[in-house]
Amino acid sequence: MSDGSPHAPGSQPRWRGVVLRWVLPLLLALACAGTFAAAREWLKIAADDLHDPKSPAIGVLQEPAEALASLPHDYVGNQVRWVQALESGAINPRTNILPETKVNLRNTDVLLMHTANMPLVKFPHRQHTLWLDCSNCHDAIFEKKQGATKIGMFAVLSGEKCGLCHGAVAFPLTECKRCHSVERDSAEHKAFGTSLVRERGPS
Amino acid sequence: MTFLPRALVLALGLAVVVPAAAEYADVVLDRNSTKQGVRAVIFPHWFHRIRYRCKVCHSELGFKMRAGANVVQMNDIINGKFCGMCHNGQVAWSPDRCDLCHSAKKGVKPGIYGSSETTGPSKW
Numbered sequence: 663m664s665d666g667s668p669h670a671p672g673s674q675p676r677w678r679g680v681v682l683r684w685v686l687p688l689l690l691a692l693a694c695a696g697t698f699a700a701a702r703e704w705l706k707i708a709a710d711d712l713h714d715p716k717s718p719a720i721g722v723l724q725e726p727a728e729a730l731a732s733l734p735h736d737y738v739g740n741q742v743r744w745v746q747a748l749e750s751g752a753i754n755p756r757t758n759i760l761p762e763t764k765v766n767l768r769n770t771d772v773l774l775m776h777t778a779n780m781p782l783v784k785f786p787h788r789q790h791t792l793w794l795d796c797s798n799c800h801d802a803i804f805e806k807k808q809g810a811t812k813i814g815m816f817a818v819l820s821g822e823k824c825g826l827c828h829g830a831v832a833f834p835l836t837e838c839k840r841c842h843s844v845e846r847d848s849a850e851h852k853a854f855g856t857s858l859v860r861e862r863g864p865s
Numbered sequence: 866m867t868f869l870p871r872a873l874v875l876a877l878g879l880a881v882v883v884p885a886a887a888e889y890a891d892v893v894l895d896r897n898s899t900k901q902g903v904r905a906v907i908f909p910h911w912f913h914r915i916r917y918r919c920k921v922c923h924s925e926l927g928f929k930m931r932a933g934a935n936v937v938q939m940n941d942i943i944n945g946k947f948c949g950m951c952h953n954g955q956v957a958w959s960p961d962r963c964d965l966c967h968s969a970k971k972g973v974k975p976g977i978y979g980s981s982e983t984t985g986p987s988k989w
Contacts, residue, residue: 710886711886711887711973712907712969712970712973712978713907713968714969714971715970717904717964717969719964719965719966719968722965723909723965723968726909729911729912730911739889739890740889740911753915755914755916755917755918756916756921757918757921759917759925759951763925765920793914793918793919793920794919794923794924795923797924798919798920798923798924798930803930826931827930830977831889831890834889834979
């Protein structure tokens, strides 16, 4: 063993010093940050870097925390599980304002197969049509015909296809498994048989 | 003992790394406002979707899905189109309450604002 080696006994206190001075405080800081993150907080409108703090709207407009704090929790986006908020009755937004509008709902699940090494994507019409009308997606963004629309993560990450809403207004693209939810050859996959479309199951 | 001060400094450092940001899906509209010398408009999706499903505005009122694709003039709104379908002084505040919509800070860029996770479409 030569002198000056990093493992020489003399260098031990130095390591301990680094741990004490920086690593432990960093862990404490992260723990504090985690505590703040766990308690959901929303920026005040005046502090959101978007509104003019001198605007007369400040103090008149509703603050996000006031509207969102009682809704089902999420840790991304608005920190709200929006579909769950609908389903639980926490909110009941209007489906139409014109009495003659036909409110369309659809129940089928669609399987997207070209997902490389990721689990398959199950697209549920039910949750989407609770919010959206058929014409919002068909046929401008997605063709109605099965398999006719090419969808790739590059397009989605660029704000096209699913990415027009996911990453902008619906849950963001960090939540891979919310869409890539069906393992290949799992019972759920097999329930589709040879088809890509299926009436929604019990879940 | 420097332990707590250091923790504090590091915590503040982390706070600086996470910048102040718009609420997820806020849209800044500025086709005309800045040009006309008024503040740009901020449209908060979170506020509206508690009261109306997407399909109301994006189907019945004719707002296209892509931020920036819609040409909405104050005249349209005053005549009951687009925002004016509700912002008519009956359902929601009327178009003469300029400042409530035209409330953006000077210089903010138009577009849809995502969360810290994605900072919006096309910006990974």
